[in-house]
Amino acid sequence: MQSLKILLLGAAIGSATALPAAASSSSWYNSEGGKVRLVTSGKADAAGRIQGVLDIALKPGWKTYWRDPGDAGVPPQLDISGSTNIADAQLSFPAPQRHDDGYGKWAGYDYPVSLPVVFTLSAAKDPAVIDADIFLGICETICIPVQTRLTVDPGSDPDNAEDTALVKASFAALPTPARSDFGINVLPGDHETLVVEASFPGDAEAADFFVAGERDYMFGSPARSEKDGKLIFTVPILDRPSTTPTDGGLHYTLTSSTGAVEGVLPFP
Incomplete structure (x- = not known):
């Protein structure tokens, strides 16, 4: 389709x-x-x-x-x-x-x-x-x-x-800039996954994480899980450049029941 x-x-x-x-x-x-x-x-x-x-x-x-x-x-x-x-x-x-x-x-x-x-x-x-x-x-x-x-x-x-x-x-x-109590922390992943820990106000069910596939990256839909009371998003990396870029990063938006923030995360 x-x-x-x-x-x-x-x-x-x-x-x-x-x-x-x-x-x-x-x-x-x-x-x-x-x-x-x-x-x-x-x-x-x-x-x-x-x-x-x-x-x-x-x-x-x-x-x-x-x-x-x-x-x-x-x-x-x-x-x-x-x-x-x-x-x-x-x-x-x-x-x-x-x-x-x-x-x-x-x-x-x-x-x-x-x-x-x-x-x-x-x-x-x-x-x-x-x-x-x-x-x-x-x-x-x-x-x-x-x-x-x-x-x-x-x-x-x-x-x-x-x-x-x-x-x-x-x-x-527009989403406001990410901050320590409303944003993401990149966790160790592997060549095929991007893993982030999310901090946000409000209901966990309402939270969502969006990362933009830029510079030849392509991402799948994130899987949600919980670890030590924190919401974890594991995002499949469907495609990536042959060489990891050394400048800039990937735009992301984190939404919650009370608003949204955005930022740039390092290339995985």
């Missing part, structure tokens, strides 16, 4: 360009399962950074993916190489939910979601135009990839209160 889903996804790929909007947000791009747009706060800070969101309005029964899409999904991607005075764009992700739809297991969202993004200007005091190629999967029983270009001139409407409020709320909803 997984290969069928991938084939259906691949056959559905197309592209379109949304008309540019003279505002701190782009026009909506409509697809079968929902619509997407880019929204910005309009103003760069002193360091030349503009906050924004990739706003995904899903129709009922449709879904989209976290930074790690699971067995056969499509993670959201944003390419700003065609932009003017934009050096970088970094997406962030709200805490996901775990799903099994019969075709595969995946982490993501089955409700409208706004993904925060920070745009970094090449020259902090110069005007900028965001010209972003967007690629993400919006899925019901099969995936309909959304591929479009969204354009925003953040300086054209820098005081749009509605856009600013959406951006502010989306950043406020």
